[in-house]
Amino acid sequence: xxxxxxxxxxxxxxxxxxxxxxxxxxxxxxxxxxxxxxxxxxxxxxxxxxxxxxxxxxxxxxxxxxxxxxxxxxxxxxxxxxxxxxxxxxxxxxxxxxxxxxxxxxxxxxxxxxxxxxxxxxxxxxxxxxxxxxxxxxxxxxxxxxxxxxxxxxxxxxxxxxxxxxxxxxxxxxxxxxxxxxxxxxxxxxxxxxxxxxxxxxxxxxxxxxxxxxxxxxxxxxxxxxxxxxxxxxxxxxxxxxxxxxxxxxxxxxxxxxxxxxxxxxxxxxxxxxxxxxxxxxxxxxxxxxxxxxxxxxxxxxxxxxxxxxxxxxxxxxxxxxxxxxxxxxxxxxxxxxxxxxxxxxxxxxxxxxxxxxxxxxxxxxxxxxxxxxxxxxxxxxxxxxxxxxxxxxxxxxxxxxxxxxxxxxxxxxxxxxxxxxxxxxxxxxxxxxxxxxxxxxxxxxxxxxxxxxxxxxxxxxxxxxxx
Numbered sequence: 001x002x003x004x005x006x007x008x009x010x011x012x013x014x015x016x017x018x019x020x021x022x023x024x025x026x027x028x029x030x031x032x033x034x035x036x037x038x039x040x041x042x043x044x045x046x047x048x049x050x051x052x053x054x055x056x057x058x059x060x061x062x063x064x065x066x067x068x069x070x071x072x073x074x075x076x077x078x079x080x081x082x083x084x085x086x087x088x089x090x091x092x093x094x095x096x097x098x099x100x101x102x103x104x105x106x107x108x109x110x111x112x113x114x115x116x117x118x119x120x121x122x123x124x125x126x127x128x129x130x131x132x133x134x135x136x137x138x139x140x141x142x143x144x145x146x147x148x149x150x151x152x153x154x155x156x157x158x159x160x161x162x163x164x165x166x167x168x169x170x171x172x173x174x175x176x177x178x179x180x181x182x183x184x185x186x187x188x189x190x191x192x193x194x195x196x197x198x199x200x201x202x203x204x205x206x207x208x209x210x211x212x213x214x215x216x217x218x219x220x221x222x223x224x225x226x227x228x229x230x231x232x233x234x235x236x237x238x239x240x241x242x243x244x245x246x247x248x249x250x251x252x253x254x255x256x257x258x259x260x261x262x263x264x265x266x267x268x269x270x271x272x273x274x275x276x277x278x279x280x281x282x283x284x285x286x287x288x289x290x291x292x293x294x295x296x297x298x299x300x301x302x303x304x305x306x307x308x309x310x311x312x313x314x315x316x317x318x319x320x321x322x323x324x325x326x327x328x329x330x331x332x333x334x335x336x337x338x339x340x341x342x343x344x345x346x347x348x349x350x351x352x353x354x355x356x357x358x359x360x361x362x363x364x365x366x367x368x369x370x371x372x373x374x375x376x377x378x379x380x381x382x383x384x385x386x387x388x389x390x391x392x393x394x395x396x397x398x399x400x401x402x403x404x405x406x407x408x409x410x411x412x413x414x415x416x417x418x419x420x421x422x423x424x425x426x427x428x429x430x431x432x433x434x435x436x437x438x439x440x441x442x443x444x445x446x447x448x449x450x451x452x453x454x455x456x457x458x459x460x461x462x463x464x465x466x467x468x
Contacts, residue, residue, distance in 0.1 A: 002179070002420070002434075004433075004434060005429045005430065005431060005434060006429070006430055007428060007429060007430065008023040008024075008427060008429075008430045010023065010024035010025075011023060011024060011427075012024045014028045014162070016028070016160055017136075018132045018133065018135060018136045019132065019162060019426055021427075022162045022426070022427040023164070023427045023430075025165065026162055026163060026164050026165075026427055027162075027163040027164075028160055028161070028162055028163065029160070029161060029163050030157060030158055030159065030160050030161075031113075031156055031157050031158070031159050031160075031161055032156075032157030032158065033116070034115065034116055034119045034124065034161060034163065035085065035113035035114060035115055035116060035119065035124075035156075035157070036113065036114050036116060037111075037112070037113055037114075037153045037157075038078070038079070038080065038081065038084060038112040038113060038114045039078060039112075040078060040079040041075065041076065041077065041078055041079065042075075042079075043077075043079045043103075043105060044074045044075075044077075044105075046079065046103055046104050046105045047059045047060075047102070047104045047105065048060045048074075048077070048104065048105050048106075049080060049086065049100065049102075049104035049105060049106050050106075050107075051086055051087060051088045051091075051096045051097065051098055051106075051110060052096065052098075053091060053094050053095050053096045054095070055098070056097070056098020056099065056125065057080075057086050057098035057099060057100050057101060058101065059101075059102065059104060074105060076108045077105035077106065077107065077108065078105065078106050078107075078108060078110065078112055079103065079104075079105060079112075080100045080103070080104055080105070080106045080110075080112045081100065081103055081114065082100055082101065082102050082103050083099065083100060083114075083115065083121055084099070084100040084112055084113060084114050084115070084121070085097060085098070085099060085100070085112070085113050085115070085121050085124065085125060085128075086098065086100050086106050086110050086111070086112050086113075087110060087111050087113075087128070087151070087156075088109065088110055089109055089110065089111050089141075089150040089151050089152065090109065090143075090148065090149065090150050092111075092128070092134075092137050092141075092151045093134050093135075093137045093138035093141055093149070093151070094134065095128075095129040095134055097125060097128045097129060098125050099121045099122050099125050100112075109150075111151065111152070111153060111156060113153075113156070118165075118166040119166075119169075120166060120169035120170055120173065122173045122177075123164070123169035123170070123172055123173050123425065124161065126172075126173065126176055126421060126425045127161060127162070127425045127426070130421065130422040130425060130426065131418075131422065132422065132426070133161075136159060137151055137159065140155040140156070140158065140159055141155065142155065162425075162426060162427060164427070168432060171431065171432050171435035171436065172424055172425060172431060172435070174435045174438060175424065175431040175434055175435040175438065176421055176424060176425075176431075178435075178438050179417070179420065180417065183413055183414075183417050186413055187410055187413060187414075190406050190409060190410050191410075193406060194403050194406055194407075197399050197402055197403050197406075198399075198403070200399060201395070201396055201399045202348070202349060204392070204395045204396070204399075205344055205347070205348050205392060205396070206348050206349050206350070208344075208388050208391060208392055208395075209341075209344060209345050209348050209377070209378075209388065209392075210227065210230070210348075210350070210378065211231065212231050212234075212380060212384060212388065213387060213388060213391055214231075217231045217232070218231070218232040219231060219232060220232045222236040222378060223236060224236055224376050226350055226353075226354060226376050226377075227350060227376060227377060227378050230378040231378070231380065233380065233381060233384070234378040234379060234380045234381075235378065235379050236376060236377070236378050236379075237376070237377065237378075237379050238373060238374055238375065238376050239330075239346075239372060239373045239374070239375045239376075239377075240373035240374070241336070242332065242333055242336045242337040242342065242379065243330045243331055243332055243333060243337075243373075244331040244332070244333055245330075245331045246303075246328050246329070246330050246331070246369050246372065246373060247293060247294035247328065247329050247331075247369075248294075248305060248323070248325050248326070248327060248328045248329070248369060249290060249293070249294070249322060249323040249324040249325050249326075249327055249329075250290050250293065250324065250325060251325045252325075253324075254282050254283075254286045254290075255282070255283065255286070256280045256281060256282065257281045257282065257283060258281065259281055260281035260282055260283050260284065260287075261281060261282050261283070261284060261286075261287040261320060261321060261322060262276065262279045262280075262281060262319070262321040262322075263279070263280045263281060263282045263321070263322050263323070263324060264276075264279060264302070264321055264322070264323045264324065264327060265280070265307070265323070265324045265326050265327065266304040266305075266306055266307040266308050266309075266311070266324075266326040266327060267307065267308070269302055269304055269311055269312075269313050269327065270311065270313070271311055271312075271313070271347050272396070272400055274313070274317065282322060286322075287320070287322050290322045291322065294323075294329045296315055296321060296322065296323060296329050297315065298315050298316060298317070298318075299314075299315065299332065299334065299339050300314075300315045300329050300330060300331055300332065300339065301313070301314050301315065301329075301330040301332060301339050301342050301343050301346070302314075302315060302323065302327050302328070302329060302330070303327070303328045303330055303346060303367075303372065304326060304327055304328075304367075305326055305327065305328045305366060305367040305368070305369070305372065306325060306326030306327075306364070306365065306366050306367070307326050307365065309355055309356065309359045309365055309366070309367040310346070310351075310352050310355030310356060310359070310367060311347065312330075312342070312343040312346035312347050313343055314339040314340045314342070314343045315339070328367075328369060328372065330342070335382070336379070336382070337379065337382075337385070338382075338385050338386065338389055340389055340393075341385045341388065341389045344389070344392055345377050346375070348377075350377065351375055351377055354374075354375045354376070355367055355372065355375060358371035358372060358374065358375070
């Protein structure tokens with residue numbers, strides 16, 4: 001199906017900076033000829049809608065979402081009718097636009113436009129989320145600073161869009177919906193495979209740190225329900241017996257800078273890696289002050305105690321850094337425990353379950369320093385730890401490589417999808433014949449093509465409501 005796509009036979013120049021040419025039978029019109037503005041209030045019983053950067057328009061879940069909000073005054077909220085386009089005025093340049101799935105209310109910080117005759121809104125929702133069009137939107141957005149720029153109706157209606165014939169708009173959407181559904185299925189299958197690989201990795205770790213590697217080993221009771229039977233040469237201990245001290249970072253937020261000393265929080269610590277793309281930075285003077293409390297070093301273990309609790313990673317970073325209150329620095333007694341082995345232990349299912357049991361707080365969850373020290377596990381002799389560690393590193397490295405390969409394949413699928421979508425909606429590829437040959441089917445949503453990691457869009461809109 002994809003292999004048979006060809007360019008349109010005849011093209012014509014249209015003189016747009018973002019789109020030099022289109023198929024000869026396409027038109028170019030300003031958005032004001034394609035859409036009319038909708039400004040309607042006074043529908044308090046309709047559901048609240050929101051616009052996500054990735055998944056378009058959806059009904060906001062006020063009860064079960066990450067943000068619990070009370071909508072006390074809906075008088076400023078605008079009605080959006082099913083089939084309209086709604087967009088976040090401050091974020092349309094990032095792709096926050098979509099077709100309204102049901103009648104609802106949107107924030108006054110949103111724009112709502114109704115399609116005119118021969119305007120098929122789903123086609124333009126695809127077009128408006130292409131990189132080239134979003135750059136054009138950015139040039140039409142107005143404000144005091146770029147991050148606060150808004151696309152008002154007066155500007156929106158002036159932007160020029162490419163316009164296929166009405167029937168062709170529908171064929172394009174039909175093809176892209178089909179392709180999106182196929183891509184989503186592939187990505188879901190890869191996510192399931194990653195889940196299975198992670199479960200396999202956890203099983204390997206669990207068996208190694210609870211039973212060891214030797215076959216036919218003799219077991220003995222541990223005396224605790226958490227770990228049950230353990231190899232006869234192992235000893236049940238609590239975390240406090242294998243560390244010299246556990247110290248968390250400062251209990252206040254320092255001033256952050258564009259550069260300086262990395263300041264790690266729980267979100268920067270993962271089981272299998274450091275996640276430093278969004279790390280914050282502190283000044284040298286703050287680093288010196290915080291280091292009086294604790295100085296993280298190679299050979300320590302960082303253990304998350306706030307936010308996401310119970311994730312451990314041995315320090316192998318070759319630069320100086322500091323940690324926030326949500327991270328505990330475990331200073332290990334090296335004669336009793338290898339730090340990398342301890343990280344494997346703390347990330348194993350039985351230790352993780354204990355960490356969650358010891359985590360307190362409904363909103364601000366915290367795994368207290370005293371409570372974490374009561375986590376219990378079985379410790380083999382130091383020489384056996386080394387052998388198990390070699391085994392686990394090899395096993396987890398193979399699983400990690402397999403997961404990385406799957407993630408690269410997923411990224412390529414999304415990259416191809418993005419490029420194909422842009423080429424189709426801007427007239428670089430002709431999908432009319434392919435769309436006409438598609439089997440009749442109910443196309444599922446393609447929301448999970450992307451991680452919708454920008455939930456804060458709705459929060460930003462809420463912050464704007466008072467000013468709107």
